[in-house]
Amino acid sequence: EDLRVDGRGCEDYRCAEVETDVVSNTSGSARVKLVETDILVGIKAEMGTPKLEKPDEGYLEFFVDCSSNSPELEGRGGEELGTDIANTLYRVFSGENSVDLKSLCINPKEHCWVLYVDVLLLECGGNIFDAISIAVKAALFNTRIPKVRVLEDEEGTKEIELSDDPYDCIRLSVDEVPCIVTLSKIGYRHVVDATLQEEACSLASLLISVTSKGAITSMKKVGKGSLDPESIFEMMEAGQRVGKSLHIALQKILDEEESLGTSRPKVGFLG
């Protein structure tokens, strides 16, 4: 009958708070708070050499750290969870069009921008994958990569010149960046945005990454239970619906934040 313990429907999200530009010495950052789940993402753009098989594209590197969550996740304990989340993020962003990697190229085969995406799990209150993907998208929206010019000398050596104006930078287009929607199976129904208690009750979940147009870019099943093939179709459709409304809400809030400009009161961690 579509009523969960806290009164939400099966496809309702908890109230989320999104803020970008919280860390000053990064190229882009975002913080997402989903009631009890708290994620901080920082993106640093550095110059590096392109990969051999894709010489005219830049790339993203993900790193997830969950040591601040609880004592059992410090050091070695959190490594497993961290690599699991990082691998999921690599898979989600492996699609051709997710991020415009060609715009990250400076000199084919020699220089390109590498975006190091660092994810910090500050508090884990259920549904970390969704919160992480929202934070990554918000941080990519907020990323400002300085413009560089390539100068060629007479001898043929290339020099890279950074433009003097600190506000002269390129922004990334996040229209095709997917967001992860986690559908947890509890009993015979599936729920979106499970709390810690609901996650403890669910044996299997489906992670679907959906773009803003509703296209599914990757799917992953987690958990030791099994999923019925028909219910997988239902969950995929539900994931597409929820994903689209998630993108709309997120884009609205990012545009709103952008329009406030410098007059926006910065809350950060002191709220």
Add this chain to the structure above:
Amino acid sequence: MAAVTMRLPAVRAPLDSSAARGGEKHLVAPGDTITTDTGYMRGHGTYVEDDKLIASVAGVVERVNKLVCVRALKARYNGEIGDIVVGRITEVQQKRWKVETNSRLDSVLLLSSINLPGGELRRKSAEDELAMRDYLQEGDLISAEVQSIFSDGAVSLHTRSLKYGKLAQGVLVQVSPSLVKRQKTHFHDLPCGASVILGNNGFIWIYPTPEQKDDEAGGYTSNLEPVPLSDREVISRLRNCIVALVTHKMMLFDTSILYCYEASLPHQIKDILKPEVTEEIVLEARQRLLDLEG
């Protein structure tokens, strides 16, 4: 239709606490000096450094003659004889069960302290010991009363009454033990259609009011029929109200929960957890409680 709400964070001003009852409370944070007078004996939550008495926890200073101690706001449950607790069975041992009650040590429920199903009164034999798992298993929730306290602080429970025993369908809310007010009775049948057990250890159990009181059961029958939607809505609303009261650190007792429930009726259940709605209903409940006192 999915509902996704996002918002920009806003600095939330703390609720006006000038409406608190009279009586100056000496609040301290860890590291605050309580007093420089050396004539006091130091109690829990304090330590002496450089002839000064300093607090080691955040809480309220309590003074009894010459003893100074600091009672922390968020602390583990300390059992007192006669308290009602709601606990979860973690282990089944030889002649007892280990119950988790949010205290420093696991509480103990001895086989000799329970009522047998059917209400029989007899000495427990070796067969009862082997059949312990049939009565209570790991993961079951029980309501019990504190019978005695061991010397190391572990609490010994008993369910020697028909109102205690295994809990069936309902919702558990875990709060800090200091927020549950000590009252004459902790089992309340709220007029809105649900019942609530306010465990002194901070575990609050909300369940649908049973139609008739089954006296012969002895507390072991589990009613596993599906709960009707109207009851579930009342229980969800109560759960959100309790969470709202806890976020604003208000004491939990039947009247406060009831006022908060009535204040939340105009809103949808899932909206109660939104910060501005939470503030609104907690303020209204607080106002009504003050009117009741004054």
